[in-house]
Amino acid sequence: MVSTIQNTDVKQKDADRAVVVAVTSRAVFESGADGDDVYGMGVAFPLLQALQRVNERLLEENPAESLLFDVVLITTDSQQQQQSSRIISSTRHYGLEVSRFCFSSEEDFVESLQKNNVQLFLSTDRNEVPQASQKGVLSALLDRQEAPSEQLRVMFCGDAVNRPDAGPMPASRQAAQSFSAQLGEMRQRFGMSDSPLSIVLMTSHGGRESCGGALRTLRSRGVNVDEAYCLAGAPLSPILSVVRPHFLLSDGFSGLED
């Protein structure tokens, strides 16, 4: 059973233009003691604030801006479902710019994502992410971050698999392309310095040609990358801990360098 509740505290976004990002409430809120009215801040909290900041800055540049992030909180956890009012009140308590709340079960949450036209799904659950991805919804796993940045940092991984014959195109490739194009358009609203959004490219296996190819492909979609890291086989985690992206998008980005 899927249900959607609008958050009347927040102005609803333009359905045609907004970039719908669904985040699981389990990622945003941490269950505290049962007596508390309000949840604690979870792993995705800084991410939500960063998304919010981008919207604020977009509206500063153009008060009539319709290309904004439209954040939906999706609850699949049966425990949290019973606390739906607590989720809503916690959201209001923190003043989070969430336009809708979706409640569904583990079985039909993907349906909920599709119904809500979700362009990016973020979760801390390692099973949910590939499930959504298989059904064509661009998804990424959220990890706890040390010292998350105020600036929204999105990383594209340019070379998950570098072979055209390695099986069927991931279902979410189309979703990845349109999301990246929208992100690129958003990025162009800001100047080179002091942008609330940074687009980062990383190629982990290939050499400079891989990275160069990915830069060109992204540029052809209107995505101008701010930072590029070409690892050519070097270990990822030391570099990732310096780059500190809020999330990584590799799903659907294979073949960027073609």
Place this chain on the structure above:
Amino acid sequence: MVKMNLDPLQVMSGQVKELKVSPSSNGDSRGSWEEKDEFDQDHLGLTTKPKLPKPENAVTIAVSSRVLFRTEREQEVYLQKGVEEYLRYQIEHENEPFAPGPAFPFVKALEAVNTRLRELYPQSEELFDIVLVTYNHAHVGIRLINTINHHNLFIERFCMTGGSSPIGYLKAWHTNLYLSADADKVREALAEGIAAATMFMTENLTEVSESQLRVAFDGDAVLFSDESERIFKAHGLDKFFEHERDNEDTLLDHGPLKGFLEALGKLQKKFYAKGHRLDCPIRTFLVTARSAASSGIRALKTLRAWGLEIDEALFLAGAPKGPMLEKIRPHIYFDDQMFHVEGAAEMGTVAAHVPYGIAQKHNLKQNSNVGK
């Protein structure tokens, strides 16, 4: 230009592993960022270039784009017209490769050493690994890649930080030496314990060897600490000699470039082990104002105690370094005093400034007296 001669045997000896599907799509429940590490073996046999070493095994040299290439015109655009115009200019000129910069001959020589190392030790990861670390925006990336291709450089790793500090990346890459045009970044790196030096563009460079890497070091405040220099500056030359004589058997403390000399020494020993002492493609030089008769002894004893060999020690007893360097023709010469760096450059040697120790206060005083 030195062409990279890739031994075809090396390419064939890499095993062709089975292709694996990306772990993060199509139903695999592992999505963690860290687990992508496992798959980096797969491309060994499928590329035509030699496999790159793990950063901690290699001698990692990080160079910025401004020292590897000449970017003066672009710098002018940046300073006069700002970052947006600068990036537009770069993209407009994307297909025009940059000309070689002051670090270029050094990098070419590193590649020549790698070729010889791969011949002798095909499986070893003890090689030079050159990483381009720049705080340029990735908009300049394509032009930089085009330039690397044009000059046939073997640089496959880079960090374009889009304006944020590169220092964290230097550590992540286990950098053994960082070369940049930005003195502040170099100072930051030194403060983090990373050997670093500032490079400047010089015209009329003398020709250097394409087959032997030649690296020259000043002694005090470069290989050694600045303790002796402090005595000299505070109490004069006589006191300096006296102090050195009295402390002949006390080791000098280490300086910021000691680790780099050590790394070079390790690679040299690999050549010696295979009977290549006479034609070793790495040669190191100490070029110091100390004199052989007195103060030089302490320097040599210290090096020996550290287990470091230096191929040639030149004690100038205060004579200018330029003419000597012109004879040695190193690919790079490290000195802590701008006076010597400039002197070397005047005679065609690529000199790099190590902004470390007591001489820097002196440098600053000089600059403020002269004014901009």
